[in-house]
Amino acid sequence: MSDAPTILTYEGITPAIDESAFVAPGARVIGDVVIGAESSLWYNVVVRGDGNYIRIGARTNVQDGSVIHISAHTHPTVIGDDVLIGHMAMVHGCTLHDRSFVGFGAVVMDGCVIESDAMLAAGAMLTPGKRIPSGQLWSGRPARYMRDLSPEEMAGNQKGVAAYVVEARKHRKALAEAQPAE
Template sequence: MPLYELNKIKPSIGAGTWIAPSAQVIGNVTIGRDCFIGFGAVIRGDFGPIIIGNESLVEDNAVIHTATRTEIGNRVIIGHMAMIHDAIIRDGSLIGMKSMICEGAEIGEGAIVAEQSLVKKGQKIASGKIYAGNPAEFKKEATDHHRKMLDMGIQAYIELTRLYHSTLKPVDP
């Protein structure tokens, strides 16, 4: 597993969590149970703690770092190639692919940040709202349909995590 101790601090990984062999999890990182950490993801807790809740997904090539503290709640989706730095992301939120969440930003519970959005330093994204753009601006309310789709996505990844645990094997060319 691609886990690294730094300054005598080791990552803590919850039961059932799957971490891709090409991911890097370094130092003061706590990841909850039944999470998916995708290929090429970097979660670097070298300056402060990074805490990721249960059943959260960090998709391929996402980068999570902190200068002081980063918190990601339960059942959060961090899309492919997203960058999170020194932010708080509450339960049930979605951070779209290639989005950037900057220092001191806070993403409310059940909020959606659309792909390729920039949440600026210190910006607050309200719970249950959809934001998009550069900089991210309010677009509309998240609906029950959005929440249902997010839940389906998380459940699909929880099942994928189990599949990776049981069947992923390197092969010879």
């Protein structure tokens, strides 16, 4: 593949990516970024740690076209373990605790917190400084509490995490097989 991921040192800081993590072709990882074991950054994801830091835990997946950024000098972005971030999401200067979920096209703004086992629905916008308590679903623009998540929904999210770990391994293998022999 000609469009390898871009891993860019910025102001002397090189991203630290666990060797078991999957960073897809076309993804961009810049500056003060740490990515944990078995996490995945899918096609055309941007993770830009300039002016503050980004930490992504283990087994977290950031799906195609999403942007992870910081708020310079005020809010880093800290993403825990086993987090699902849907396609085309914007995650900016916030904290996503372990097992949280950000839906397709959702926006999480500066100073926000999504607690463990909490969910921001597809297309929702969590405005600055808001907090989604554990076990709750928020939706809308601006996002508001909708209801509590069932234990089955929370378990389903974790099945999604496991599926993405497996899928990342398959993509890594397919990309390795697509490389021309030297």
